[in-house]
Structures are given as C-alpha cells and as structure tokens.
Amino acid sequence: AQKITQTQPGMFVQEKEAVTLDCTYDTSDPSYGLFWYKQPSSGEMIFLIYQGSYDQQNATEGRYSLNFQKARKSANLVISASQLGDSAMYFCAMREGGSEKLVFGKGTKLTVNP
Amino acid sequence: GAVVSQHPSRVICKSGTSVKIECRSLDFQATTMFWYRQFPKQSLMLMATSNEGSKATYEQGVEKDKFLINHASLTLSTLTVTSAHPEDSSFYICSARRGGGTDTQYFGPGTRLTVL
Numbered sequence: 397a398q399k400i401t402q403t404q405p406g407m408f409v410q411e412k413e414a415v416t417l418d419c420t421y422d423t424s425d426p427s428y429g430l431f432w433y434k435q436p437s438s439g440e441m442i443f444l445i446y447q448g449s450y451d452q453q454n455a456t457e458g459r460y461s462l463n464f465q466k467a468r469k470s471a472n473l474v475i476s477a478s479q480l481g482d483s484a485m486y487f488c489a490m491r492e493g494g495s496e497k498l499v500f501g502k503g504t505k506l507t508v509n510p
Numbered sequence: 511g512a513v514v515s516q517h518p519s520r521v522i523c524k525s526g527t528s529v530k531i532e533c534r535s536l537d538f539q540a541t542t543m544f545w546y547r548q549f550p551k552q553s554l555m556l557m558a559t560s561n562e563g564s565k566a567t568y569e570q571g572v573e574k575d576k577f578l579i580n581h582a583s584l585t586l587s588t589l590t591v592t593s594a595h596p597e598d599s600s601f602y603i604c605s606a607r608r609g610g611g612t613d614t615q616y617f618g619p620g621t622r623l624t625v626l
Contacts, residue, residue, distance in 0.1 A: 433617070439601060439620040441605070441617035442617075443614055443615075443616060487553065487554070497544075500553045501553065
C-alpha cells in the first residue's frame with residue numbers, strides 16, 4: 397500500500413488565488429513527520445513546511461500552511477496568494493518515527509496562470 | 511534554510527566510464543546523507559543512506575558495486591557511478607539530514623547524468 401498519496405497529478409490556479417494540494421498518508425506509527433517540498437523545473441528540491449504528528453497546531457510558513465487532519469490522515473498544503481513563481485512540482489513526504497528515510501508521494505504539478 | 515551543494519550539475523560521459531558526484535552540506539554538519547534517483551516526471555527513489563565513517567545502506571534493488579558511496583566527512587558524501595551505461599542516465603539528487611528540531615532533509619540542486 398502506498399504510504400503517501402497525492403491524488404492530483406496536476407492543478408491550475410489563477411495568480412493571487414489560494415490553492416490546496418492534497419496529501420494523505422498511511423502509517424501505524426504514532427510518531428511521524430510530514431514534509432512538503434517544491435521542485436521547480438531546475439530540479440532542486442526546496443523544503444517548504446513541516447508538521448509533526450504531535451503538533452497541536454497546523455504549521456504555517458509565510459504563504460504556506462498545512463491543513464493537518466490527523467483523524468483523516470491528511471496533510472494538505474495550502475498556498476495563499478499564488479504567484480507565477482509557485483509553478484512547480486510539489487511533493488508530500490513522510491518520515492516515520494523510527495526511520496531516517498523520507499517516503500515521497502508522486503507529486504502534483506501546479507501551474508499558476510496570469 | 512540550510513544549504514547543500516552538489517557537483518557537477520550536469521555531466522555527459524561515454525558508456526563504460528565512471529562518474530563521481532559530490533554532495534556537500536555547506537553550513538551544517540550532516541551525519542547522514544541520502545542519495546536519490548529521479549526519472550522524468552516521477553517521484554524520488556531512495557538509493558542509499560550514507561552515514562559518516564561507516565558503510566552506506568543500500569535500498570533493495572540498488573547495486574552497491576555499481577553505485578559506490580563514500581561519506582568521508584561530516585560535510586561531504588560522494589556517489590560514484592561505475593562503468594556507466596545509458597540506462598544509468600538519470601537525475602541524481604542528494605540530501606543532508608540536519609539533526610535536532612524537525613530533523614529536516616535539505617536537498618542539493620541535483621546532477622543530471624547522461625551516458626552516451
């Protein structure tokens with residue numbers, strides 16, 4: 397079974413609008429961390445935001461926020477006020493408590509239209 | 511955020527030659543580094559976990575004699591693709607784990623390898 401599921405292969409959003417990228421995860425470990433990375437066409441992976449399984453509040457970093465719904469095992473990324481430079485692939489990833497490894501989803505390609 | 515460099519960014523080589531890729535953490539010490547491979551329009555596939563001063567741990571299906579990893583210091587790990595063949599052409603990307611806090615992995619900019 398997939399540990400990280402990103403059901404949206406592609407998403408489109410108008411500049412200045414908000415967009416939500418979906419991510420669901422599967423783990424039986426009570427301790428885990430969830431990450432979102434952005435990969436522009438240049439290829440580099442840029443860390444955006446982190447949510448720990450025991451964190452009481454949803455993580456926020458500037459225009460990025462993570463809608464963490466633990467019971468539903470979802471960790472959706474919300475980008476507010478989209479900019480043209482936000483066009484990229486976005487990957488959700490999870491690290492389970494006892495592991496050093498990150499498990500990645502298949503990614504969502506976001507296109508911001510002017 | 512933390513800075514990880516990778517060199518070279520792009521390399522073209524002939525079949526049968528070996529290629530070395532360097533991964534450096536520039537502003538922190540990384541006891542653990544990771545090497546990934548990414549095919550076009552696909553996600554990252556973990557190849558191996560590199561620990562400073564010890565042998566790398568390879569994922570199932572990754573040939574350790576083909577992909578040699580050396581983590582010589584707390585800031586440098588190298589991946590050598592030995593006797594490269596066209597099927598080894600891919601995007602190779604490393605990450606370095608910054609301990610403490612969120613224990614985040616920071617990624618290098620990647621190396622695009624083309625084997626002719």
